[in-house]
Amino acid sequence: MKNFVKAMDRNASGFAYLKQKISSISEAKIKEGIFVGPQIRELQQDGNFQNSLNEVEAAAWNSFRNVCKNFLGSVKVENYRDIVNDLFLSYKALECNMSLKIHFLHSHLDFFPDNLGAVSDEHEFSAWLLKLGNGELTNDLGLDSDTFEIPSEMVCNGDLVKEIYGDKLLPSDFEQYTDKAILCPRNVDVDDINNRVLDILEGDSITYFSSDSIDDATPEDNESYPPVFLNSLNPSGMPLHKLKL
Numbered sequence: 001m002k003n004f005v006k007a008m009d010r011n012a013s014g015f016a017y018l019k020q021k022i023s024s025i026s027e028a029k030i031k032e033g034i035f036v037g038p039q040i041r042e043l044q045q046d047g048n049f050q051n052s053l054n055e056v057e058a059a060a061w062n063s064f065r066n067v068c069k070n071f072l073g074s075v076k077v078e079n080y081r082d083i084v085n086d087l088f089l090s091y092k093a094l095e096c097n098m099s100l101k102i103h104f105l106h107s108h109l110d111f112f113p114d115n116l117g118a119v120s121d122e123h124e125f126s127a128w129l130l131k132l133g134n135g136e137l138t139n140d141l142g143l144d145s146d147t148f149e150i151p152s153e154m155v156c157n158g159d160l161v162k163e164i165y166g167d168k169l170l171p172s173d174f175e176q177y178t179d180k181a182i183l184c185p186r187n188v189d190v191d192d193i194n195n196r197v198l199d200i201l202e203g204d205s206i207t208y209f210s211s212d213s214i215d216d217a218t219p220e221d222n223e224s225y226p227p228v229f230l231n232s233l234n235p236s237g238m239p240l241h242k243l244k245l
Helices: 002-006 013-021 027-031 037-044 047-052 055-070 080-093 100-107 121-133 160-165 171-177 187-200 219-224 227-232
Strands: 207-209 242-244
Touching: 002 027, 002 055, 013 027, 013 037, 013 047, 047 055, 055 080, 160 187, 187 242
Parallel strands: none
Antiparallel strands: 207 242
C-alpha cells in the first residue's frame, strides 16, 4: 500500500480523492502511504476510489487488491504465482519504489502457508486481547484463576528500545520507523523512552528550555511560584521545561 500511494500522481484525481476520503490523517502521512488496516480495507471496497485512478494506477491497485484477497488472506489460489507476478509488473509500470519487502515476496512464494489469514500475528494478538477482556485467559502453573500467563513472544527480556528500533537510528532510514511506536501509560515513562531513543539516534541533539517566569508577576507570585517549581511542571499535552530534539 505504501509503495502504491507514494507512486501516485499528486496532481491527479486519484490522490485528490484519497485526501478527501481519509481526511482524518495529515497530508504528510497520506503522501508517505501510512495507513492502518481498516483504512486500507475501506479503500479496497470503495468503487469511487477505483474510478478516480488513471489507467496505470488502476491496474496497480487491482493487482494489489487481488494479492490481498487471493494470496495474503485466508485463501491462496492455485495461480497465486501469476497474481504476485502481476503485482510486481504493475508496480513497475507505475514506477513504484520496489522495496526489499516486495522483492522478498516475489522470490519466496513457496515459504508462505496456504492460509495466511489464519496465522497472522495481528489476528492472534487481537484474539488474545479479546480473551483478556472477556476474562477467558488462564495459566498452566496452578495459580489463581484470575492470574493469566503472557505469551513469551509478547515479553521483552532485554532493552525495549533496542528491541523495537535496533542499536542505531539513522535519519536516512526514517521510513522504516514510521509504523513503530512504544506506548507508555505515564508521562515520566514517555520522557524516559524518548531520551533513550534520542541516545541511539545518530546526529547532534538540541536542547530547548521553556520560560520560567510569570508575565506581570507580583512579588507574591515570584515567592509562590519560583522558577524551580515552574520548571518541574509537566502537564499533559505540554513539552518538558528541558526538551531535547
